[in-house]
Amino acid sequence: MESARIPFTERYHATQHGGIARAANSSVTCKTAAGRTATPCAAVQQGGAGANGHYRMAYIDVDSDARTANSSSATLRIPAGSRVSYARLYWGGSLRGSGQKAAKDNGRVLLAEPGGRYRQVRADTMTGHRPHSATEGFQASAEVTELVRNSGGGAYTVAQINMATGHSTAGVWGGWTLVAAYENKKQPLRRIALWDGFQSLGADRRELSVRLPGLRIPANSHGLAGVVAYDGDRGHGNDTLTVRAGQHRAHTVRDTANPANDVMNSTVTDLGRPTMRWPAYRNTLGFDSDVFDITPALRSGGDRLTFRFTTTRNPGYLLGALFVQTDTRR
Template sequence: MRHSLGPLFRRATVGVLALAAVWAASSPPAAAPAAAPAPEAESLSFTERYRSLQHGGIVRAANASITCRAAQRPSCPDAQAGGSGVNGDFDMFYVDVDRDPNTYNSSRAEVRLPNGARVTYARLYWGGNLRVGEQKPPEDNGRVLIAEPGGEYKQLLADTLVGHRVMDGMDAFQASADVTQLLREGGAGLYTVAQINIAMGRSTAGAWGGWTLLVAYENPAEPLRHLAVRDGFTPLRSGTGQEIRLSGLGFAAGAWGRAGLVTYNGDRGTTGDSLTVTTGQTESVLTNSANPRDDVLNSTISEPGADAARVPAHANHLGYDSDVFDLGSGLQQAGDEATFRIRSQQDAAWAGVLFVAVDARR
């Protein structure tokens, strides 16, 4: 049974994270008042969202909110296990893990924080396609539900412009909101995000959507690092890509560094997409075991080392990417600036977030 989002949010909410992302943990349970839709723009240039020089780093939790129907055997289970299926191949339906009859999509992922860490900034990004086998209205693009480990759902409203554009057979959007206080109080563990405004069904463009929770932290036991988050919402048209230049980094030759990328509607097996970093005169392709150098937009959620827990923990997220890369050889030369380029020759993909942590030069 389908539900309208307004009643769903009102029934499931016990607190409200409003446009200014202020959460009063001591507030008694109350129904959330109806909120006006967040302001939108068709395209958002990548701009600085957060920057800091501190001992610590950035971690992230992420998951998809829609997948193929398991009854489509064997192709759907094969794709979920890491096979080459793409979202346009399937009748897509919601992931829903919370056993709450008032939500129709929900998924979980783990925030892993080191001992002694103090959260300095946190932001949730979510997005999806509103036009597939059905057309979802855009009024709820800027609202979701979020629950900390062991906690109840709280309504979260976008606190900045929502990127929203109809293009290439898709009705695509990305929204975000500050959740710093929630993460300071909730700490490490499994977070649940529900009610992302995504259409289900089947179309040539395919259904897709998911969320990424970024958490910057301070930890005196770790090196001094430059931390930066840039976000926007731009289509990666054939070959033109997206360039994001970070200056004032001040890193030594061979410095440790990591970069993370959130994109939408990348198809596994469709080559011609890449993420590169240029320092000085050297351009390096970022890759890892989950992301081939010419197919980085391949529906994965990956990071160096063991992946954080996710529920469900599919290997192919059918149109949602949230990946973290070691910068490795990309920082072989000392410098103060790094330029990242996201390219897509064939995928009708969208870029949403880039985040970076780099050891500072002493």
């Protein structure tokens, strides 16, 4: 089943010694500029400003398998001695470029674990899909706990995401994120939560709040939050994210790679730093999968967290997943 909008709901939660890890990468990149004023493609890939609607886009394909049209890889970092308790793969792409892709293949993708061969993964949940829109796109996901538990950390490759190439004014985009919660007795006791949905922010909705209740966050705790989003453009500004613990003052989420007023800016980063992935284009042209430090919001503790996403742009972006780890107590 598909829906143009899926409310954000909790997918997984646990209280355990351990944490949450993720690997992610984009699956399309620029090929040539579609206008004379666009920044050269090579400069954009190195981190220059540029939006996907200004380029003719082409698949990324890093494997040596002639049967795959697109593929990219990234490293999932899981500490030694850990056991994966839950893992989920998200993937998404735009369906309109120089041509239009049929939506029937949105729920299928190929996944290869470290040193392994591709196996088909099918979405096990309702697929988000925005039909009849200039920014037509989708997100799908599937639980892959057993595969990741048996394979552990290392380089994962995702191929054959159903997405368009070429040029459209709205822009072509696509990418994937693998999220894994793990247990490790050497790490602090933490509350781990994964929420997902498919929500458009832009013309018809300027903000979205996601509330994580039932937490027991002590004062001076540490925490991380990860966000998966699509079709955010670098340099346009006016996209913000805040997090509030209990009734305390909201903290504006930002780091060296994600400005406070342009947080959905086509990056894949950990705490503002580049991640290990192939290729590692710094401007992913419409794909965001970032992990942020939310420790400043947790100084006074709290019993819940409220994340507030905003945009003043039209179109804005598509929000797909939110994952959080915070120190906690029994």
